[in-house]
Amino acid sequence: MSNILLKVDGLKKSFFIPDGMFGKKKMLKAVHDVSFMIPEGKTFSLVGESGCGKSTTGRLISRLIEPSEGEVWIDGEDVSRKKESQLKAMRKKVQMIFQDPYASLNPRMKVRDIVGEPLAIHTKLSRAERYKQVAEILEVVGLNEYHANRYAHEFSGGQRQRIGIARALIMKPRLIIADEPVSALDVSIQAQILNLLKDLQSEFHLTYLFISHDLSVVEHISNYIGVMYLGTIVESGPKEAIFSNPKHPYTKALLSSIPIPDPKLRRERIILQGDLPSPVNPPSGCRFHTRCPAAMGICKVKEPSVYRDPATGHVTACHLVES
Numbered sequence: 001m002s003n004i005l006l007k008v009d010g011l012k013k014s015f016f017i018p019d020g021m022f023g024k025k026k027m028l029k030a031v032h033d034v035s036f037m038i039p040e041g042k043t044f045s046l047v048g049e050s051g052c053g054k055s056t057t058g059r060l061i062s063r064l065i066e067p068s069e070g071e072v073w074i075d076g077e078d079v080s081r082k083k084e085s086q087l088k089a090m091r092k093k094v095q096m097i098f099q100d101p102y103a104s105l106n107p108r109m110k111v112r113d114i115v116g117e118p119l120a121i122h123t124k125l126s127r128a129e130r131y132k133q134v135a136e137i138l139e140v141v142g143l144n145e146y147h148a149n150r151y152a153h154e155f156s157g158g159q160r161q162r163i164g165i166a167r168a169l170i171m172k173p174r175l176i177i178a179d180e181p182v183s184a185l186d187v188s189i190q191a192q193i194l195n196l197l198k199d200l201q202s203e204f205h206l207t208y209l210f211i212s213h214d215l216s217v218v219e220h221i222s223n224y225i226g227v228m229y230l231g232t233i234v235e236s237g238p239k240e241a242i243f244s245n246p247k248h249p250y251t252k253a254l255l256s257s258i259p260i261p262d263p264k265l266r267r268e269r270i271i272l273q274g275d276l277p278s279p280v281n282p283p284s285g286c287r288f289h290t291r292c293p294a295a296m297g298i299c300k301v302k303e304p305s306v307y308r309d310p311a312t313g314h315v316t317a318c319h320l321v322e323s
């Protein structure tokens, strides 16, 4: 097996949020005991409904927010307890791409300064040297030097995401955390950006943590998938295992909502009842039991343990598949 570039072990994050008047607070458990690893040069996708904790997990790994518990190992080094002053090297290795490229690009800066800003922060390169590297990286993402002198608002959504990717690439990172990078784009543009990310991965041997609410989007880019529900991973494993042999009822429901292009083929849609429960007061036992079509009596009282298939690495947390 290749080198493990990212290892996340028992990651937890709780926030205190206001609870009515009189300054009272209540605890929101956004991420609850998340563990997974990504071999170098591969893509692990975290998938789940909005509010399941996948974006918070990405931000914890990149240390945009502080973990409450757990460890994050990047390239063999535990970065979870490092102080901000010790994180400079890690910040060069890990870069993020965000959902809304327009919101993440400063409208008052020219593209050459947006893309070159990490070089200005982390290196002593002269302005001319920075602009030379910017021109090179713009070519790599399908733009050119002409675009460097323009402002972000002059570009289409797909072009803006290319600028965001160029900015992420300019520090030659090892790990890219892409948080819903195509969900704001038209379907045809989504395919272009996904293909670009795949090409860049093989050219620069990049490792991706890809975050999406949509299993169909991650199908073509992932090697491994983790399905998140209410702050925890309920099923994970190689992409083929998740798509061809899903075991958790939540994964089955997500897969059933993917349209099949062939009109002769039909798939029974599993409609989940109700909304995602609040992470402030998660259901007892299995967190999914209030919406699970296969829930049994035990599911309300006992949290399922995690079963790992030693042959395939397929991991499931459900009483139905416990050995």
Ligand code: SF4
Binding pocket: 248, 249, 250, 286, 287, 288, 289, 290, 292, 293, 294, 295, 296, 299, 304, 317, 318, 319, 320
């Ligand atoms: Fe459904 Fe029970 Fe499995 Fe939870 S443990 S997913 S409620 S069957």
